[in-house]
Amino acid sequence: MTSPLRHAVGAALALAMLMTPVVSLAVEPNEMLQDPTLEARAETLSKELRCVVCQNQSIDASSAPLARDMRLLVRERIAAGDTDVQAKAYLVERYGNFVLLKPPFQADTLLLWFGPLLILVVAGVALLMAARTGAPDDTDDLAPDMEDL
Amino acid sequence: MTLPKPVVLLAAIAPVAVFIVLAIALAFGLSNDPAALPSVLVGKPAPTFALGPVRENDTGFSTADITGKVAVINIFGSWCSACRLEHPTLMDLAARGVKIHGIDWKDDPADGAAWLARFGDPYARVGDDQTGRLALDLGVSGAPETFIIDKTGRIRYKLVGPITPERWRDEMAPLIAQLEAGQ
Numbered sequence: 001m002t003s004p005l006r007h008a009v010g011a012a013l014a015l016a017m018l019m020t021p022v023v024s025l026a027v028e029p030n031e032m033l034q035d036p037t038l039e040a041r042a043e044t045l046s047k048e049l050r051c052v053v054c055q056n057q058s059i060d061a062s063s064a065p066l067a068r069d070m071r072l073l074v075r076e077r078i079a080a081g082d083t084d085v086q087a088k089a090y091l092v093e094r095y096g097n098f099v100l101l102k103p104p105f106q107a108d109t110l111l112l113w114f115g116p117l118l119i120l121v122v123a124g125v126a127l128l129m130a131a132r133t134g135a136p137d138d139t140d141d142l143a144p145d146m147e148d149l
Numbered sequence: 150m151t152l153p154k155p156v157v158l159l160a161a162i163a164p165v166a167v168f169i170v171l172a173i174a175l176a177f178g179l180s181n182d183p184a185a186l187p188s189v190l191v192g193k194p195a196p197t198f199a200l201g202p203v204r205e206n207d208t209g210f211s212t213a214d215i216t217g218k219v220a221v222i223n224i225f226g227s228w229c230s231a232c233r234l235e236h237p238t239l240m241d242l243a244a245r246g247v248k249i250h251g252i253d254w255k256d257d258p259a260d261g262a263a264w265l266a267r268f269g270d271p272y273a274r275v276g277d278d279q280t281g282r283l284a285l286d287l288g289v290s291g292a293p294e295t296f297i298i299d300k301t302g303r304i305r306y307k308l309v310g311p312i313t314p315e316r317w318r319d320e321m322a323p324l325i326a327q328l329e330a331g332q
Contacts, residue, residue, distance in 0.1 A: 052290040065255055066290065069281040094288040096189040133156050 026063040026071075033075050042075045045084055049074070049091060050101050058101055188288060188307040195298045196286035200276025203253045203261040210250055210276030212302075219328045220298045221249045221321075223272070223312075224284060226256040227264035229292040235311030236268055242317065243271035251275040254284050254292050297321065299328045 027046070033039040046060035051067040059067040059074075070091065077087040091099045103109050111118075199211035215222075223239065225232040239249060251272035253261035258277040265275070278284055287296065290309065297306035306324055308316065 066281070069255075069285055073282075073285050092189075093193075094190060094286060095290070096288075130156060130159070133153055 026061055026067065028068075031068070031071055031075065033079060038075075038078050041084060042071070042078050045074050045078075045087055046071050048101055049088070050099050052095055052099060188304075188309075190288050190304050191307055193304055194302050195296070195304050196283065198276070198283045198286075200252065200278055200283065201258070203251075203258045203275045203277045204265065204270070205262060207275065210252065210274040214274050215250065215298060216302065217300055219300055219325055220296075221247070221325070222252060222296045222298065223249055224252050224254045224287070224289055224292050224294040224296075225261075226254045226292050227260040228256060229254075231291075231311050232293045233268070235293050236271070238312050238314055238317065239271035240269050241314070242312075248273045252278050252283065254278050254289065255281045295321075297324060297328070300331075 027043070033042060043060060047058045049059045049070060051057045051059045051062035051064055051070070053064050053066050054062045057064075057067070059070045073091070074087055077090055078084075082090065088100065097104055097109075103112055105113060195212075197212040199213075200209050202209040214220075225235075242249060249272055251274070253275060256277075256279060258279065261275070261277065265272070276283075281289075287294075287304075288307075293311055295306075295308040295312055296304055299305045305328060306321065308321070312321070
Protein backbone atom coordinates (compact mmCIF):
# COMPACT_ATOMS: atom_id res chain seq x y z
CA MET A 1 0.00 0.00 0.00
CA THR A 2 1.33 3.44 -0.85
CA SER A 3 1.81 5.81 2.02
CA PRO A 4 -0.96 8.36 1.29
CA LEU A 5 -3.42 5.56 0.71
CA ARG A 6 -2.42 3.93 3.95
CA HIS A 7 -2.98 7.21 5.76
CA ALA A 8 -6.37 7.61 4.17
CA VAL A 9 -7.41 4.07 5.12
CA GLY A 10 -6.10 4.61 8.62
CA ALA A 11 -8.00 7.85 8.98
CA ALA A 12 -11.18 6.26 7.66
CA LEU A 13 -10.83 3.38 10.09
CA ALA A 14 -10.22 5.73 13.01
CA LEU A 15 -13.24 7.78 12.00
CA ALA A 16 -15.39 4.67 11.73
CA MET A 17 -14.29 3.59 15.18
CA LEU A 18 -15.04 7.01 16.62
CA MET A 19 -18.48 7.03 15.05
CA THR A 20 -19.49 3.57 16.16
CA PRO A 21 -21.99 3.97 18.96
CA VAL A 22 -20.77 2.37 22.13
CA VAL A 23 -23.52 0.00 23.11
CA SER A 24 -22.33 -1.15 26.46
CA LEU A 25 -24.28 -3.85 28.15
CA ALA A 26 -22.39 -4.77 31.24
CA VAL A 27 -25.31 -6.51 32.89
CA GLU A 28 -24.93 -10.24 32.61
CA PRO A 29 -27.96 -12.51 32.23
CA ASN A 30 -27.33 -14.32 35.52
CA GLU A 31 -27.50 -11.00 37.39
CA MET A 32 -31.02 -10.23 36.22
CA LEU A 33 -34.12 -10.55 38.31
CA GLN A 34 -36.77 -13.07 37.28
CA ASP A 35 -39.59 -10.55 37.41
CA PRO A 36 -39.35 -8.30 34.32
CA THR A 37 -40.96 -5.28 36.02
CA LEU A 38 -38.52 -5.46 38.93
CA GLU A 39 -35.64 -5.97 36.50
CA ALA A 40 -36.76 -2.91 34.52
CA ARG A 41 -36.77 -0.85 37.71
CA ALA A 42 -33.32 -2.15 38.65
CA GLU A 43 -32.04 -1.21 35.20
CA THR A 44 -33.44 2.33 35.37
CA LEU A 45 -31.93 2.78 38.81
CA SER A 46 -28.58 1.39 37.69
CA LYS A 47 -28.43 4.03 34.96
CA GLU A 48 -28.72 6.76 37.61
CA LEU A 49 -25.99 5.38 39.87
CA ARG A 50 -22.33 6.14 39.42
CA CYS A 51 -19.70 3.48 39.33
CA VAL A 52 -17.39 4.94 41.98
CA VAL A 53 -14.23 3.45 40.49
CA CYS A 54 -14.85 4.45 36.88
CA GLN A 55 -16.59 7.66 37.99
CA ASN A 56 -18.18 8.83 34.77
CA GLN A 57 -19.94 5.62 33.92
CA SER A 58 -23.15 4.36 35.39
CA ILE A 59 -23.07 1.01 37.14
CA ASP A 60 -25.38 -0.21 34.40
CA ALA A 61 -22.75 0.46 31.73
CA SER A 62 -19.62 -0.41 33.66
CA SER A 63 -17.98 -3.78 33.66
CA ALA A 64 -15.91 -3.00 36.76
CA PRO A 65 -16.27 -5.65 39.48
CA LEU A 66 -17.46 -3.05 41.98
CA ALA A 67 -20.17 -1.88 39.56
CA ARG A 68 -21.34 -5.47 39.30
CA ASP A 69 -21.53 -5.72 43.10
CA MET A 70 -23.58 -2.52 43.14
CA ARG A 71 -25.94 -3.81 40.46
CA LEU A 72 -26.48 -6.94 42.49
CA LEU A 73 -27.08 -4.82 45.58
CA VAL A 74 -29.68 -2.71 43.76
CA ARG A 75 -31.45 -5.90 42.72
CA GLU A 76 -31.17 -7.31 46.23
CA ARG A 77 -32.81 -4.17 47.66
CA ILE A 78 -35.55 -4.15 45.04
CA ALA A 79 -36.26 -7.84 45.52
CA ALA A 80 -36.44 -7.18 49.27
CA GLY A 81 -39.27 -4.72 48.61
CA ASP A 82 -37.41 -1.39 48.64
CA THR A 83 -38.87 1.47 46.65
CA ASP A 84 -36.58 3.13 44.10
CA VAL A 85 -36.00 6.00 46.53
CA GLN A 86 -35.10 3.60 49.35
CA ALA A 87 -32.74 1.60 47.16
CA LYS A 88 -30.96 4.78 46.08
CA ALA A 89 -30.83 6.05 49.66
CA TYR A 90 -29.17 2.80 50.72
CA LEU A 91 -26.21 3.53 48.44
CA VAL A 92 -26.16 7.26 49.19
CA GLU A 93 -25.88 6.47 52.92
CA ARG A 94 -22.73 4.50 52.17
CA TYR A 95 -21.14 6.28 49.25
CA GLY A 96 -22.56 9.80 49.55
CA ASN A 97 -24.36 11.89 46.94
CA PHE A 98 -21.43 11.29 44.62
CA VAL A 99 -22.93 7.91 43.77
CA LEU A 100 -25.84 9.70 42.10
CA LEU A 101 -25.05 10.71 38.52
CA LYS A 102 -27.57 13.54 38.79
CA PRO A 103 -26.78 15.73 41.80
CA PRO A 104 -29.69 16.20 44.21
CA PHE A 105 -31.41 19.56 44.49
CA GLN A 106 -30.55 20.77 47.99
CA ALA A 107 -29.02 23.70 49.90
CA ASP A 108 -25.36 22.87 49.23
CA THR A 109 -25.93 22.21 45.52
CA LEU A 110 -27.83 25.45 44.81
CA LEU A 111 -24.71 27.06 43.35
CA LEU A 112 -24.25 24.04 41.09
CA TRP A 113 -27.80 24.28 39.78
CA PHE A 114 -28.10 28.07 39.58
CA GLY A 115 -24.43 28.97 38.95
CA PRO A 116 -24.78 29.16 35.16
CA LEU A 117 -27.92 31.29 35.45
CA LEU A 118 -26.11 33.56 37.89
CA ILE A 119 -23.20 34.01 35.49
CA LEU A 120 -25.63 34.75 32.67
CA VAL A 121 -27.40 37.43 34.72
CA VAL A 122 -24.15 39.05 35.88
CA ALA A 123 -22.70 39.01 32.38
CA GLY A 124 -25.97 40.36 30.95
CA VAL A 125 -26.08 43.24 33.41
CA ALA A 126 -22.42 44.05 32.76
CA LEU A 127 -23.03 44.00 29.02
CA LEU A 128 -26.05 46.26 29.36
CA MET A 129 -24.12 48.76 31.46
CA ALA A 130 -21.21 48.78 29.08
CA ALA A 131 -23.52 49.21 26.10
CA ARG A 132 -25.29 52.15 27.74
CA THR A 133 -22.23 54.10 28.73
CA GLY A 134 -20.37 53.23 25.56
CA ALA A 135 -23.16 53.72 23.04
CA PRO A 136 -22.92 57.44 22.13
CA ASP A 137 -19.16 57.37 21.80
CA ASP A 138 -19.20 54.16 19.85
CA THR A 139 -21.26 55.66 17.07
CA ASP A 140 -18.94 58.66 16.85
CA ASP A 141 -16.02 56.35 16.87
CA LEU A 142 -17.22 53.83 14.38
CA ALA A 143 -18.46 56.18 11.71
CA PRO A 144 -15.07 57.38 10.46
CA ASP A 145 -13.81 53.85 10.51
CA MET A 146 -16.68 52.73 8.34
CA GLU A 147 -15.90 55.44 5.85
CA ASP A 148 -12.33 54.27 5.71
CA LEU A 149 -13.49 50.86 4.58
CA MET B 150 -10.73 56.20 20.98
CA THR B 151 -12.99 58.47 22.95
CA LEU B 152 -14.63 55.96 25.23
CA PRO B 153 -15.41 57.29 28.71
CA LYS B 154 -12.69 56.55 31.21
CA PRO B 155 -14.58 54.11 33.50
CA VAL B 156 -15.45 51.87 30.56
CA VAL B 157 -11.89 51.77 29.31
CA LEU B 158 -10.68 51.05 32.78
CA LEU B 159 -13.26 48.27 33.24
CA ALA B 160 -12.45 46.76 29.86
CA ALA B 161 -8.77 46.73 30.78
CA ILE B 162 -9.21 45.26 34.23
CA ALA B 163 -11.99 42.75 33.58
CA PRO B 164 -9.99 40.21 31.53
CA VAL B 165 -7.14 40.28 34.01
CA ALA B 166 -9.52 39.87 36.93
CA VAL B 167 -11.32 37.01 35.22
CA PHE B 168 -7.99 35.38 34.46
CA ILE B 169 -6.81 35.63 38.06
CA VAL B 170 -10.05 34.19 39.45
CA LEU B 171 -9.99 31.35 36.92
CA ALA B 172 -6.32 30.62 37.57
CA ILE B 173 -6.91 30.36 41.30
CA ALA B 174 -9.97 28.15 40.83
CA LEU B 175 -8.17 25.86 38.39
CA ALA B 176 -5.04 25.68 40.54
CA PHE B 177 -7.25 24.54 43.38
CA GLY B 178 -8.84 22.01 41.04
CA LEU B 179 -5.44 20.57 40.17
CA SER B 180 -4.65 19.73 43.76
CA ASN B 181 -8.08 18.22 44.17
CA ASP B 182 -7.93 14.46 43.67
CA PRO B 183 -11.16 13.37 41.95
CA ALA B 184 -10.67 9.81 43.18
CA ALA B 185 -10.67 10.86 46.82
CA LEU B 186 -14.28 10.83 47.87
CA PRO B 187 -15.43 12.22 51.17
CA SER B 188 -16.65 9.40 53.35
CA VAL B 189 -20.19 9.84 54.52
CA LEU B 190 -19.76 6.95 56.92
CA VAL B 191 -17.39 8.65 59.34
CA GLY B 192 -19.33 9.15 62.54
CA LYS B 193 -21.89 6.49 61.68
CA PRO B 194 -22.19 3.02 63.20
CA ALA B 195 -20.18 0.33 61.45
CA PRO B 196 -22.27 -2.41 59.86
CA THR B 197 -22.51 -5.70 61.71
CA PHE B 198 -20.88 -8.63 60.00
CA ALA B 199 -19.81 -12.24 60.36
CA LEU B 200 -17.18 -13.24 57.85
CA GLY B 201 -15.87 -16.72 57.17
CA PRO B 202 -12.22 -17.62 57.57
CA VAL B 203 -9.41 -16.98 55.08
CA ARG B 204 -6.57 -18.74 56.88
CA GLU B 205 -6.70 -22.47 57.44
CA ASN B 206 -8.12 -23.64 60.78
CA ASP B 207 -9.27 -20.14 61.54
CA THR B 208 -12.56 -18.76 62.80
CA GLY B 209 -12.97 -15.78 60.52
CA PHE B 210 -13.86 -12.29 61.65
CA SER B 211 -17.09 -10.92 63.03
CA THR B 212 -18.53 -7.94 64.90
CA ALA B 213 -18.19 -9.84 68.19
CA ASP B 214 -14.37 -9.72 67.79
CA ILE B 215 -14.30 -5.93 67.98
CA THR B 216 -17.30 -5.09 70.17
CA GLY B 217 -16.28 -2.66 72.89
CA LYS B 218 -12.80 -2.22 71.46
CA VAL B 219 -11.06 0.29 69.27
CA ALA B 220 -10.48 -1.59 66.04
CA VAL B 221 -8.36 -1.05 62.94
CA ILE B 222 -9.80 -2.81 59.91
CA ASN B 223 -7.88 -3.07 56.68
CA ILE B 224 -9.43 -4.03 53.35
CA PHE B 225 -7.02 -6.00 51.18
CA GLY B 226 -6.89 -8.60 48.44
CA SER B 227 -4.25 -10.87 46.98
CA TRP B 228 -5.00 -9.27 43.57
CA CYS B 229 -4.37 -5.76 44.85
CA SER B 230 -0.96 -4.32 44.00
CA ALA B 231 -1.30 -1.28 46.24
CA CYS B 232 -1.91 -3.70 49.14
CA ARG B 233 1.43 -5.30 48.36
CA LEU B 234 2.93 -1.82 48.63
CA GLU B 235 1.23 -1.22 51.96
CA HIS B 236 2.06 -4.63 53.35
CA PRO B 237 5.52 -3.87 54.85
CA THR B 238 3.98 -1.01 56.86
CA LEU B 239 1.35 -3.37 58.24
CA MET B 240 4.00 -5.98 59.09
CA ASP B 241 5.99 -3.33 60.90
CA LEU B 242 2.95 -2.20 62.89
CA ALA B 243 2.07 -5.81 63.76
CA ALA B 244 5.62 -6.39 64.96
CA ARG B 245 5.18 -3.40 67.27
CA GLY B 246 2.08 -5.01 68.74
CA VAL B 247 -0.59 -3.04 66.87
CA LYS B 248 -3.73 -5.10 66.33
CA ILE B 249 -5.00 -4.84 62.78
CA HIS B 250 -7.87 -6.87 61.37
CA GLY B 251 -8.09 -7.77 57.72
CA ILE B 252 -10.93 -8.18 55.28
CA ASP B 253 -9.97 -10.17 52.21
CA TRP B 254 -12.07 -8.40 49.60
CA LYS B 255 -13.30 -9.94 46.34
CA ASP B 256 -10.73 -12.64 46.56
CA ASP B 257 -10.72 -16.40 46.63
CA PRO B 258 -9.99 -17.11 50.31
CA ALA B 259 -7.38 -19.68 49.23
CA ASP B 260 -5.56 -16.96 47.28
CA GLY B 261 -5.80 -14.63 50.25
CA ALA B 262 -4.37 -17.28 52.56
CA ALA B 263 -1.55 -18.05 50.12
CA TRP B 264 -0.76 -14.32 49.86
CA LEU B 265 -0.53 -14.04 53.66
CA ALA B 266 1.57 -17.19 53.88
CA ARG B 267 3.94 -15.90 51.23
CA PHE B 268 4.46 -12.30 52.30
CA GLY B 269 3.62 -12.50 55.99
CA ASP B 270 0.45 -12.15 58.01
CA PRO B 271 0.03 -8.87 59.91
CA TYR B 272 -3.58 -9.49 60.90
CA ALA B 273 -5.12 -10.34 64.25
CA ARG B 274 -8.35 -11.57 62.66
CA VAL B 275 -9.02 -12.04 58.96
CA GLY B 276 -12.41 -12.45 57.33
CA ASP B 277 -13.41 -13.39 53.82
CA ASP B 278 -15.59 -10.99 51.84
CA GLN B 279 -15.46 -12.66 48.46
CA THR B 280 -18.92 -11.40 47.49
CA GLY B 281 -18.00 -7.83 48.41
CA ARG B 282 -21.27 -7.41 50.29
CA LEU B 283 -19.69 -6.08 53.50
CA ALA B 284 -17.42 -3.78 51.50
CA LEU B 285 -20.53 -2.18 49.94
CA ASP B 286 -21.90 -1.54 53.43
CA LEU B 287 -18.58 0.08 54.31
CA GLY B 288 -18.68 2.25 51.19
CA VAL B 289 -15.46 0.72 49.90
CA SER B 290 -14.43 1.83 46.43
CA GLY B 291 -11.02 0.17 46.17
CA ALA B 292 -8.34 -1.65 48.09
CA PRO B 293 -6.54 -0.96 50.29
CA GLU B 294 -8.83 0.98 52.58
CA THR B 295 -8.54 1.24 56.33
CA PHE B 296 -11.15 2.02 58.95
CA ILE B 297 -10.79 2.93 62.59
CA ILE B 298 -13.81 2.03 64.70
CA ASP B 299 -14.33 3.28 68.24
CA LYS B 300 -15.47 1.36 71.31
CA THR B 301 -19.12 2.12 70.64
CA GLY B 302 -18.85 0.67 67.15
CA ARG B 303 -18.80 3.94 65.24
CA ILE B 304 -16.57 4.52 62.25
CA ARG B 305 -14.22 7.34 63.19
CA TYR B 306 -11.73 7.33 60.35
CA LYS B 307 -11.47 6.07 56.82
CA LEU B 308 -8.37 6.01 54.67
CA VAL B 309 -8.52 5.27 50.96
CA GLY B 310 -5.19 3.98 49.72
CA PRO B 311 -2.16 2.52 51.45
CA ILE B 312 -1.22 3.38 55.04
CA THR B 313 2.15 5.09 55.06
CA PRO B 314 4.34 5.24 58.18
CA GLU B 315 3.88 9.04 58.18
CA ARG B 316 0.11 8.83 58.00
CA TRP B 317 0.08 6.26 60.75
CA ARG B 318 2.27 8.40 62.99
CA ASP B 319 0.55 11.72 62.30
CA GLU B 320 -3.11 10.79 61.92
CA MET B 321 -3.99 7.26 62.84
CA ALA B 322 -1.92 6.50 65.95
CA PRO B 323 -2.97 9.74 67.71
CA LEU B 324 -6.64 9.07 66.94
CA ILE B 325 -6.38 5.50 68.22
CA ALA B 326 -4.69 6.71 71.41
CA GLN B 327 -7.45 9.26 71.86
CA LEU B 328 -10.18 6.65 71.29
CA GLU B 329 -8.46 4.18 73.61
CA ALA B 330 -8.40 6.85 76.31
CA GLY B 331 -12.17 6.68 76.23
CA GLN B 332 -12.95 9.66 74.03
